[in-house]
Amino acid sequence: MAFQQISEIGKSASIQWRVIYALLMREILTRYGRHNIGFLWLFVEPMLFTTGVTILWSLAKSAHGSSLPIVAFALTGYSSVLLWRNMPARCIGAIEPNLALMYHRNVRVIDIFLARVLLEAGGATVSFIVLSLFYIYIGWLDPPEDVLTVVGGWLLLGWFGAALGMLLGALAERSELVERLWHPISYIMFPLSGAAFMVDALPPGVRDYALYVPMVNGVEIVRKGYFGDHIRVHYDLPYLLWFCIALSVLALTQVALINRQITPE
Amino acid sequence: MINVDHVHKVYPTRQGDRVVLNDISFTLERGEKVGILGRNGAGKSTLVRLVSGAEQPTSGNITRNMSVSWPIAFGGAFQTALTGFDNVRFISRIYNQNYAQNIDFVEEFTELGLYLREPVRSYSQGMRARLAFAISMIIEFDCYLIDEVSAVGDARFHEKCAIELFQKRADRAMLIISHDVEYVRHHCSRFAVLHEGDMRFYPDFDQAYDQHMVNLHS
Numbered sequence: 001m002a003f004q005q006i007s008e009i010g011k012s013a014s015i016q017w018r019v020i021y022a023l024l025m026r027e028i029l030t031r032y033g034r035h036n037i038g039f040l041w042l043f044v045e046p047m048l049f050t051t052g053v054t055i056l057w058s059l060a061k062s063a064h065g066s067s068l069p070i071v072a073f074a075l076t077g078y079s080s081v082l083l084w085r086n087m088p089a090r091c092i093g094a095i096e097p098n099l100a101l102m103y104h105r106n107v108r109v110i111d112i113f114l115a116r117v118l119l120e121a122g123g124a125t126v127s128f129i130v131l132s133l134f135y136i137y138i139g140w141l142d143p144p145e146d147v148l149t150v151v152g153g154w155l156l157l158g159w160f161g162a163a164l165g166m167l168l169g170a171l172a173e174r175s176e177l178v179e180r181l182w183h184p185i186s187y188i189m190f191p192l193s194g195a196a197f198m199v200d201a202l203p204p205g206v207r208d209y210a211l212y213v214p215m216v217n218g219v220e221i222v223r224k225g226y227f228g229d230h231i232r233v234h235y236d237l238p239y240l241l242w243f244c245i246a247l248s249v250l251a252l253t254q255v256a257l258i259n260r261q262i263t264p265e
Numbered sequence: 266m267i268n269v270d271h272v273h274k275v276y277p278t279r280q281g282d283r284v285v286l287n288d289i290s291f292t293l294e295r296g297e298k299v300g301i302l303g304r305n306g307a308g309k310s311t312l313v314r315l316v317s318g319a320e321q322p323t324s325g326n327i328t329r330n331m332s333v334s335w336p337i338a339f340g341g342a343f344q345t346a347l348t349g350f351d352n353v354r355f356i357s358r359i360y361n362q363n364y365a366q367n368i369d370f371v372e373e374f375t376e377l378g379l380y381l382r383e384p385v386r387s388y389s390q391g392m393r394a395r396l397a398f399a400i401s402m403i404i405e406f407d408c409y410l411i412d413e414v415s416a417v418g419d420a421r422f423h424e425k426c427a428i429e430l431f432q433k434r435a436d437r438a439m440l441i442i443s444h445d446v447e448y449v450r451h452h453c454s455r456f457a458v459l460h461e462g463d464m465r466f467y468p469d470f471d472q473a474y475d476q477h478m479v480n481l482h483s
Contacts, residue, residue, distance in 0.1 A: 022358035062310045103335045103342040104359055105318035260321045263276075264314060 007017035019106050023098070023115035042119065046082045048129035053078045058223075068231060071140045077195035079128040079241055080219045082191070083154070085186050086120040091169030092179050095258075099265040109259040110252075113169050117162045127156070149225030156240055157218035161245040170254035173261075194219035199234040211236050215242045260265075267293040267316060267333065267408060267438075272325035274311055285311050286322075287462030295331060298439045300453030300470075302446065302477040307459045309442040310336070313410045316440060331407035331438065338412040340402060342397060349381035349388075349396050353403070360404045367403045374399040374425065394418045402429050408438035446474060 032039045054074040065172040091113050098112045135141035144150050172178040190196070194216035199207050210216050224233040274286040285308040293299055293316075296319040303309045313336045314320040315327060333389070335342055353371050357364040373379065375395040377388075378464045389443050394417045401409075426464065431452060447471075449456070456473035457466045465472055467473035 017433055018361060022355050025358065026344060026347065026351070029351055030344065060464050086425055098344075101341060101355070103314075103317070104356075105335065106359060169320075214309050246376075253405065264319045 001050040009050065012029035014105050014193065016111065019108075019111045020115050020118070022109055023101070024119060025106070026101075027115055027119055035261055039178065042123040043126040043130065045132055046079075046086075046124050049082060050078045050127060050131055068227060069140070071135060072142075072226065073134060075128075075131055075141065076223050077133070078220060080157055080215065080222060081190055081193060081195045082127070082155075083121065083124040083157050083192070084164065084215055084218075086124060087165035088168045088182060088186070089156075089165075090120050092117045092172040092182055094169050095173055095262065099262070102262060102264040109170070109262060110166070110255050113166045117165050120165075121158045121162065124174050130153070136200075144226045145230075146225045147226030151225070153218050153221030153223075153225055154211060156221065157215065159244045160214050160218060160240070160247065163244060163251045166255055167247060167251035172259045173258050185255065189213075189215070190214075198223070200232045207234055210234075211239065214240055227241065266295065266330045268326075268328045269293075269316065270326045270328070270331075272315060272327060273278040274308070274315060275323045276469070277436060284462050286315070286464075289325075289464045291457070291464065291466065293408065293438055293440060295438055296436055297455065298441065298442070298453045299455045299457060300449035300473075301440045301459055302383055302449060302473055303442075303456050303459035304481055307458055307480075308462065309409075310338075310412055312442060312459065312464075313412050313442060317410050329408075332405075333408045334401060334404070334408045334410050336412045337398065337401040337414060343385055343400065345386040346384055349375070349377060352385060352396070353400060356400055356403065361475045362404060370398045371396070374402065374429075386417045391422070395422055396424055398422075398429075406437065408440070409434070411439060411441045411443075413443055450474070 028039045028042070029065050032041050037044065054071055057074045058070045093114050094116050095109060098107075101107050102109075132141065132144075168178055168182060172182075192210075192213055194210070194213065198219055199210050200217060202210055211234060217237070217240040218235040220235040221237075223231060224235075269289055269291050272286055272289045273284070275282045275284050289312070291299075301309050301312070311457070312319075313319070314441065315322050317333055317336050318327070318329065319335060342356075344355070349371070350368065353367050354364055356362075357367050372378075375381070375392075377392060377395060380388065380392060381396075385396065388396065390411050394414065398414060409430065411430070418426075438451070441449060441453055453470075454467060456470050458473050458476045458480065460476075467476065
């Protein structure tokens with residue numbers, strides 16, 4: 001009996017993976033097409049963004065309140081922003097262009113979101129890795145002190161972005177307000193997200209409040225992994241974990257709800 | 266067997282909720298061919314989408330003990346920004362099928378030639394119908410849900426469709442919707458009329474047809 005259940009779950013998982021893979025390929029084709037460098041834009045676009053910001057911040061010598069080289073600061077900060085901000089941006093309005101594909105019973109709302117989330121996370125991650133390697137190679141950056149901590153912080157940020165993306169994607173189906181408001185909110189959250197400051201540089205009274213912003217914790221962990229003992233970081237891991245869990249549960253319930261209301265084109 | 270058990274479907278509209286299907290129950294056995302008649306907007310396509318599992322009923326249950334196709338209509342089921350070939354690829358991936366074999370079949374059946382490398386958006390209605398039908402013949406199902414395939418396309422296309430569906434797949438179950446009453450009469454063995462949310466079955470075509478005519482002119 002238990003074996004049967006496991007094989008049922010295995011079958012469902014393989015169907016779901018097939019669907020997500022098919023949607024992923026479809027997404028790549030419609031977004032990047034077969035012109036010029038095609039789907040390489042997936043990584044090149046965030047790389048251009050990050051490089052641009054790195055150059056701007058270097059020129060402006062922005063005060064970030066630590067002794068870190070500005071390149072390292074910009075790379076870790078802006079890559080993190082791309083990670084959590086692009087997933088919601090792509091999940092909002094994701095269902096409408098895919099409505100025709102929902103004629104196929106196995107194509108569900110969650111698959112559409114997961115495909116987009118994976119694509120965005122993949123793009124941001126490859127961009128982060130390639131730029132890191134490149135900056136290390138040309139000597140602008142020292143290799144990370146503790147790669148695993150960087151990976152951990154990055155995964156947590158990705159989890160947060162994915163859950164937020166699916167939640168907003170589902171809510172956007174109910175109200176256009178979500179789409180209208182997300183742009184200004186994500187813009188305002190950028191400077192507050194920890195990308196442009198170190199928590200240690202804040203006045204002690206403000207630090208605790210800054211840690212209520214979930215992304216701040218993630219970025220601090222990434223930087224801890226990158227720079228080790230050269231900097232002092234502040235973060236609240238249990239808070240970030242609980243926040244991600246709660247957000248995921250909320251997102252999944254909303255996605256399930258929306259799934260029942262969808263009318264294929 | 267497909268079992269539709271006390272299914273209701275309600276759509277929210279600006280004027281409040283609208284009941285499209287009201288307590289519908291029936292079964293479709295293997296190999297059985299059921300034709301559904303009804304006016305425009307009677308809920309025929311909604312019913313087919315519910316049976317296919319693409320859409321969920323507001324209440325009630327639908328169980329499928331055989332493999333069921335997606336609603337085979339002249340639109341839908343593919344992405345218009347993609348090329349014909351890319352759509353074949355997508356569907357092959359979803360249903361775990363060999364892409365190369367499918368391409369050959371689609372090329373031969375649709376006779377669309379170079380157009381298969383162009384976005385579906387640029388196709389005419391008739392070309393879309395050919396592609397949609399060919400794609401739905403790629404995968405073998407126990408039950409096909411057919412929503413107005415005969416509404417577009419030329420005589421040659423209709424002949425090819427008839428061969429694929431009613432000769433090569435004569436042993437399969439089918440749920441057929443069409444405004445072409447002759448098409449329904451010719452291909453089905455059981456008949457139902459959908460009107461104002463109710464679905465009634467009739468033992469023979471003539472009774473169903475008479476009721477359909479009454480509904481049309483009421």
